[in-house]
Amino acid sequence: MDLVPQKLLHHLPHADPPPSPAACNPNIGKFVQEAKCGYAIILMALYWCTECMPLAVTALLPVVLFPMMGIMKAGDVSIEYLKDSNMLFIGGLLVAIAVENWNLHKRIALRVLLLVGVRPALLMMGFMIVSAFLSMWISNTATTAMMLPIAHAVLQQLKTTELQAEERDFQASGKDNVGFELESSQTKEPTTKEKIPDTKQELEAETYVCQISSDIEHESKMKAMEDKYDRLTKGMSLSVCYSASIGGTATLTGTTPNLILKGQMDKLFPGNGDVINFASWFGFAFPSMLLMLAISWLWLQFMFLGFNMKRSFGCGAKSDRDKEAYAVMRAEYKKLGRMKFAEVAVLIIFILLVLLWFFREPGFFTGWATVLFNQEDAYVSDGTVAILMSMLFFVIPSRMPTCSGYGCNEKGKTVKAPKALLTWKVVHERMPWNIILLLGGGFALAAGSEVSGLSVWLGSILTPLEKIPPFAISILLSLLVATFTECSSNTATTTLFLPILASMATAIKIHPLYVMLPCTIAASLAFMLPVATPPNAIAFSFGNLKVIDMVRAGFMLNIIGILCINLGINTWGYSMFDMGTFPQWANHTGSQP
Template sequence: LPFPCQEAECGYVIIVMALFWCTEALPLAVTALLPVVLFPLMNIMDSSTVSQEYLNDSNMLFIGGLLMAIAIENWNVHKRVALAVLRLTGVRPALLLMGFMVVTAFLSMWISNTATTAMMVPIAHAVLEQLHRSEVESNATDQVSENINKGFELQEESTTPVNSKEIREKGERVMGDSVHVLTVEEDRKRNDNLTEKNHKKFSKGMSLAICYSASIGGIATLTGTSPNLVLQGQVNQIFPDNGNVITFASWFSFAFPTMVLLLTLAWIWLQILYFGFNFKKNFGCGASPATKAKEERAYGIIKEESRKMGKMKFAEIAVVILFVLLVLLWFTREPGFIPGWATVLFNKDDESYVTDGTVAIFISILLFIIPSGFSNNSREQTDGRSKFQAPPPLLDWKVVHKKMPWNIVFLLGGGFALAKGSEVSGLSTWLGNQLTPLESIPFPAIAFVMCLLVATFTECASNVATTTLFLPILASMSQAICLHPLYVMLPCTLSASLAFMLPVATPPNAIVFSYGQLKVLDMAKAGFVLNILGVLTITLAINTWASSLFNLQTFPSWANKTGMC
């Protein structure tokens, strides 16, 4: 591109921001604010237009979802759900691993991946430590019992003639007229070492299972992780006439089956890697009494944690009811196969002004209104008179101020500003024209290669920055080669969450790595295979159920801006 021109200037801004995001020379959120300064200075967009992108509908949906998640965390509803599921699955290795993975993935669908991982890792380590302690005690008891039995055997044998040759063949040594067994201490050390080795392997597998499940679970819902909202925002911005193709319901229909399939593959792979193919041991079939006693003691930890939480309080029940109401309103707003409540009740010129963001903010406001309890003792004495004291609400601003990740809000806004700048400057059109030769490549191959590229890139950069940089380019490419934009944008958005190989790739990886049981090689070895499985699963999804769900076989009219397709 000749310089200066608006396309080149916008490209310069994107390159600078990409470098800053990859190197973290500035905090990610600060880098995201650069368009507010650079776009007006380069006459690409005026300041007021750029600023509007930082709090659009997708960001309001994100904020509403975060407020609901903060309320769930604040009242420990997520911990209660986790313990309830673990009580159902039990503590047998394969089922315990599955239990933690299912709970982590489910919670990650609704609250942040980081918060989910930070909560689940201590619970997992407490259970594993109890399992390990019980196994060590069981081994010690067995060893004492074995020594006593051997003592009786030796006492009996000393009354009969001893053939030294026979004794040597049994691994014993004759010293005069007495027999001394040398293998007792060695057996104890060998058993202890084996127990410690198995415990470390189990701990590694469980740690990886939790951080991987947090990343996998986030892809299932529109608000589960930030890249999903980046996609929705950029589709609505680049293709304003898309007919609201990305909704909570449509995304869930596509991404939830993908998540379940990938989570199952991850469970199988981690079992193979850390537990082997011992079906009897992994599922606890035909376990010995000592093993059952060990499992019961570990199971007691989960029961004790549940007992400490007591009965559900009014605040917890209220948060659960609001959460269920939020999900129901999201699903029924515009389900697709029938008119939703937003279309029926709030319709103007055959168009509803209500979005998923409207619903999220409405429920969030209720969290600040509904009290957290009702008590007869909520009175305070003032000058001899009794004054009623209102109970605190389910959520107050101090908690929000402490837990709200405002940096992600700015990061999302910076991505939307970049996408708008690319469109206004003409950079998107120019990129699309340069990618026209890709039309000769089979579309499934394009999607697969792009998924691999994004999955590799997201190991070194944040998933939000990755989707922010790639999605506008993919949108331009799809228009240039007359390919449905969602055919490449959907799988690449999911691929941005496949950050499995490095501790720095995503916060959940960093959290489990900080516990000191994992090496980078452990994560890289497990994550490499899981990355491949993830890309293959996403490619399968986009060519099967997603194809019919979003009608990906035909190029949509709302994407045909040039009129050439």
């Protein structure tokens, strides 16, 4: 039954439909694209941090999510995965693979260690210098994996030699003590306070007590020696893995975050005039790397060796244990034999590549690229040079041409021509293809942030930071990135943070590199946990380390690294990149929504 008669319905007031959420709040629906892109970035960040999927597979998510969300077309997303920075990365890795393939890095390492000697402090310094230098050109993981076995072989020889010397001294002193006790008991004049043993049992008891005290002293010495070499092993293991991470910050190709910064700068600020290239990066990062390395050596020296300079550096002639440990390194070096033609060829190509990188567009004079090709815009990039030089490895033979042939292969057939310096089989086995996808995923995220307008929105949110002094912003953000990279890969960390930092810098009108550059290097300062980076994990398995050892040493090194980076950005970096002004190219981003 109707509660209200139909004839009375037209007299009741008509109820209006409820207003839509968009009508109540006009801002709803305004930031839909930004929210979609933010969701994709958060999802990828969670996947990268938890590693529930391989990092490279997570990096492919933009290919799926951005087209489905209507942010970017599939073709536009896919083209982001192979930029000039990827070419630079591939070329640099091909050079590193060639160096490793012909053991050139081991020859360099052993030669430097033979120069510095085997005294504890100098030995640690030598390993740190070699590890840092090698990781400037090859991966820090390969550097650590090669240097740690050498370090442990030298330390083991030092320990064995010192233990044998201590054992000889103990046995010699034992014989002397027995004879001395027997002689003194028979010839010593009696006094009122002494009682000369008058029986054979008393004499034997006194000799036994002396022997016991000698044994206790010997055991305490042996325990002290074990503790000393335990600390030395820990310190040497940490010095190798830390210096490998520090050394990678000095060159543009040394570690992946550096290349991510280069790619993001070219993507977000296409008119930047190639402000980041091999020469400019080296000019800024190399001095800060040296400073960081020196202070890190002092800190590790203090923690694990102490500051006994006479004992650590060793004054005077070399002891037998030093000579024997030195002989171990010399024997390892002799195993390599004389330099082969292939090693010389790889070394020449490597040196040529570095020189071409340096003098392409150094900034303080006209580079060879402009002189040869007369191009106002930099058509030739560092990636062009890297690919050109790495191609030579597949052309130049690994042996000198000869008329007598090249012997026989495993199947007994005559070899008519020697192999090239590199073969594709070797490259395929050693090339970390997953890093190329990680780089591409970062560029795709940056493009999505720009097209959707997320970067502009984040920049507006961070505008109140302009009230904080720029140097304080740089230090705080470096601390944040260094903390985040302890539980995430440095590649994922820089990929997530750099587009946000670029938007923030544009919004508060400070030079983008003032925050992007220190945060990029801070992403490589993963010193506190074994899982933070592969070199840490290798050192943890080699050096009988505990997590607390790595945390204690790494925490202070994180602080040292952040302070060194920010010292550089506020001194020589300030004048190199003209940090005091907001550049004109920073007003124009690469992609507009």
